[in-house]
Amino acid sequence: MTAKPFLDTNVILYLLSGDATKADRVEALLAQGGTISVQVLNEAVNVMTKKLKMGLDEACDVLAGIRYACDVQPVTIETHDQALGIMRRYGFSIYDSGIVAAAAGAGCTTLYSEDLQDGQRIGPNLTITNRFKQASHN
Numbered sequence: 136m137t138a139k140p141f142l143d144t145n146v147i148l149y150l151l152s153g154d155a156t157k158a159d160r161v162e163a164l165l166a167q168g169g170t171i172s173v174q175v176l177n178e179a180v181n182v183m184t185k186k187l188k189m190g191l192d193e194a195c196d197v198l199a200g201i202r203y204a205c206d207v208q209p210v211t212i213e214t215h216d217q218a219l220g221i222m223r224r225y226g227f228s229i230y231d232s233g234i235v236a237a238a239a240g241a242g243c244t245t246l247y248s249e250d251l252q253d254g255q256r257i258g259p260n261l262t263i264t265n266r267f268k269q270a271s272h273n
Contacts, residue, residue: 139206140264141238142169143248144178147201149267151187157267164247164266165204172208172237176201178230208237225257235261 142164149157150165176198183194208214210233217236222229231250238246239261246263253265 138242138244139168139170140164140245140247141234141241141243142171142175142205143234143246143250144175144182145249146247146267147171147175147179148182150197151183160266165201169205170208170238170241170243171201171205172234173210174230174233174237176207206241208241210237214240221257227251
């Protein structure tokens, strides 16, 4: 059985964008199942309520759908320690390192993200993929 891909916060937020192509790509990814972390949920609700000015109830409804479609990885002290090692080795922010650590900890081989370098390998098994590069050139 292959691990489901990990979806970064920016990918999840495309569900709410005005870009129908990107939103459709995220819907297709979610239909296949994915993995996220509690950090992704927290970052998403922050953007939804602060930047997108959504009410908390509406944001919770969106997150409920995402939680239904995805496996959710907890943030543990082990994830934090792995994130610190990733931060040290790759120079990522602690937040990006936490995403990478959660993806690796879940056994994912693909991390969909726009924030990190497309095609970059992290350790022996995880590859960062940007499925949205072409979508922005409509």
